[in-house]
Amino acid sequence: MASIDIQSIRKSFGAFPVLHGVDLTIQDGEFIVLVGPSGCGKSTLLRMIAGLERISGGDLLIGGQRMNDVPPAQRGIAMVFQSYALYPHMTVRQNMEFALQIARMPKAEIDKAVENAARILQLTPYLDRLPKALSGGQRQRVAIGRAIVRDPKVFLFDEPLSNLDAALRVATRIEIAQLKEAMPDRTMIYVTHDQVEAMTLASRIVVLARKGIAQVGTPLELYERPVDEFVAQFIGSPAMNLLAGEIIATGAETVVRLDGGGTARSAVPTQTSDMGRKVNIGVRPEDLLAVSGDGLFSGEVQIVEALGEVTQLYVARPGGGAHIIAKLPGIHPDLRHKTVTFGADPAKVHLFADGRSLLYR
Amino acid sequence: MKSKPVLTILHRLAILAYVVFALFPLFWLLKVSVTPNDLLYSEGVRMWPSRTSFDHYAFVIAHSAFPTFFKNSLIVAGSTAVTVTILASLAGYALSRFNFKAKYWIVALMLITQMFPLVMLVAPIFKMLSPLGLTNSLTGLVIVYTAFNVPFATFLMQSFFDGIPKDLEEAAMIDGATQFVAFRQIILPLTLPGIAATLGFVFTAAWSELLFALMLISGNDSSTFPVGLLTFVSKFSVDFGQMMAAGVLALIPACLFFLLIQRYLVQGLTAGAVKG
Structure with a gap:
């Protein structure tokens, strides 16, 4: 079970409110895309789900369990960062192994998981390279691989393609779509400011504005029946x-x-x-x-x-x-x-x- | 952009001029140390003596207290460098990553300690160390040097930690690492250039410190090498040859130390971590 329940979640930085009262229910296996103008709190919401940002008020439930005070590693999530966040002093293999080693998984299983992920992402020839010897697209694939090996219930993506050039962005977008297809029971939450990514990847889009949710719906619902002028534009x-x-x-x-x-x-x-x-x-x-x-x-x-x-x-x-x-x-x-x-x-x-x-x- | 050859030549010449200017005193040190005493004043100013000898070195090593000074300096500078680096990397990490109540005041206080001329502090420090039995002791020197070097070293380390993206720690936390494991396995290896720089900086500062060593230590047994150099100055003469030989010998550990750490001083270790 990897449904996510967000119940009137609030976030403020000091006295400055960023989100006041977000309610959202995400079903098992959905691909949710969070969009909104800069500073609308979409990344903050994602980071609260990840456990990297404290929740100021309200409840976060993953698979029915309250997660407000559970550390990130125990939430059953994996996150892909905009900046890739690869460990620069570790090879591709070590980067992907890191989480499994901390979880004290047996060596044989670790090898199997890493090689499997490397095969899916076509990274096998690069396993012993350092991140600095990889291209931008390959680095982003390593970051995705690092998420896959942990076999999480929920994948979080924080603008994963915005550092790639246009052609690579299209190719990686399709890879992510195929990845979702291969793992239909995994829930994915994806933050972007790219319209095309939102329209093509999402099963539902969440438009955030003015510190809350403006509209939730399938891409075509939002396009054809926007709830207000903001969503329409x-x-x-x-x-x-x-x-x-x-x-x-x-x-x-x-x-x-x-x-x-x-x-x-x-x-x-x-x-x-x-x-x-x-x-x-x-x-x-x-x-x-x-x-x-x-x-x-x-x-x-x-x-x-x-x-x-x-x-x-x-x-x-x-x-x-x-x-x-x-x-x-x-x-x-x-x-x-x-x-x-x-x-x-x-x-x-x-x-x-x-x-x-x-x-x- | 293609640079013009004339500019390149000028550029290289400027660097050469600087290197010659910076290294000439060292060359002179070496030159005097191998000049026999009888040629020191008789040959006038020459770039290299007509005859060289290593008598000064032999004398300094065999017949002076220099080996003791050398050993003392090694102990003091080494312990200071290690202690300061450990304290400064922990403090620098805290200042770089955590927000806590008195942060502003701690930083302000640390800056204030750097404002006073050291001479002002000699007397009070002597007064404090004396009843504790820490004058005339290497431990006392290490404590004083550590206290003086920690603030600057902390700021130095903080700037290195600031240069490491926070995303890396967050990724490690999602991967299941505790903050301490993330620090040890991810952050620390990436801060090696910073640690090397801090070690080197503190080691040389402690190695060549004269004022406190002179004021807090009396007697050859716990003198460090800068104080020891003064023993070559007697009431009626200065034995330049031996002094310079001792000086050259004193350069060796510092050079070795930097040879050891220089590969960590090379930047670019973090390349490829995040999109730059």
Whole structure:
């Protein structure tokens, strides 16, 4: 059993609160990704689960047992650090053996565990090398190997790929996904600020913000049904565009007159009492379409970023303010300085009142 | 970037000039120590005497109290270096890794001890050691040297511990190591350069200390070598040849010591631990 129960966990550094009251239940075998802006406490939460940070209040249960005051080594967890944290004076083999030797495992078993992990991670030729003689990707694999040999119930990853270059990051990400596949009953908790890692690895994503949890859900739930403007803008890149307006028709389909002049239709249902309510509509850049005739808004394309598969357009916002970003498939070199009208499928138009999504109420 | 050959040459010349400047007194020491007495004043200033002899060395080793001074210095400097390094690495680790109440005041106090000129402290220290029977004893010297060297050595060790990423200890703790095991098996091996530097620094400081050795010790039996050198100065003459020979001999242990520890002084031992 490796379910993890986090019950109103609080953390403050001195008088400064970092997390107040986080509740989260993680099932056996889940792959949970913690995301959030810098300083939101995601690493702190992970370190509290690991036992490296004291828990200021609330309870932490792993496999049903209260772990608040249990030392890290006895929690049945292993952790992979962003900095790898390999012991530099020990060979790859010694690095992986260290925990098992402290646990006084018989030599034959240690050798078997290390060789098995080395085979999985393709580290066998490097077992007798020192960490300084390895590349970044190999070092990170050793760090993962050090976690595997201990056969923990819970794996903790603290931004494990952020020190690798782009190509290596993709390769290692796939290795981690395969690792999870090979160990379906192991629970993994993974901290990252990389959207792609979160979307591709997670069985559920936990978005942390403002010292607590903003939303928990599968990657597509967060993408398609964000609970508030923060999650809507945090998940997806570039961020979702928000446009202010006022509800002018309610029912199964809502109509919003935008401050910039256009009209938006949204598939989010509203009640008669919502009539005249000030709202923000949210549209993802990839959901904006160039249309002829009526649309959400028209604006001059000021910056064009051609990425090959898509083109990102930075469009002047009617009435001024930050650019509205649109992502059109294909290559559109001729749109710069043109005025374009954009529309969107009503199913893709989100509605937020006072920052909260009108889908949830 | 490719450096220009002229700059390289200038750079090398500057280093050469510095090395010559730094080593010339040592060369002169060696030169005088092998110059026979009759040539010392008769040949004028020469870079090397026309005839060399090792008579001064033979005399210093066989007929003076120098071997005793030498042995005393070895005991005092060796014990001081080991004691200080042990205390300083424990204290430095604590200052680097733990937060405790009086930390600020302890550091401040340690800095204050470094502010006074040593001369001011000679009399009170003599007053304290005398009733304890620690004057004229090597133990007394070791205690005094240890007390004076611990603060600086602690700061030195602290900076080395600060350079070791905290992640390594946390990884060791997750691996099941207690804080002490993590210190002994992970941190200490990585601090060897720091320990070597501290050992070397304290050893040379204690080896060449004159003021306290002169004030606290009387009599040849427990004199250290810097005090012993003064015995070559008599009322009417200075025996430069023997003095220099003793000086050259005194350099040997310090050189051996640094030869022994120099491989630990080489940096780069922590390379590969964390992404740098």
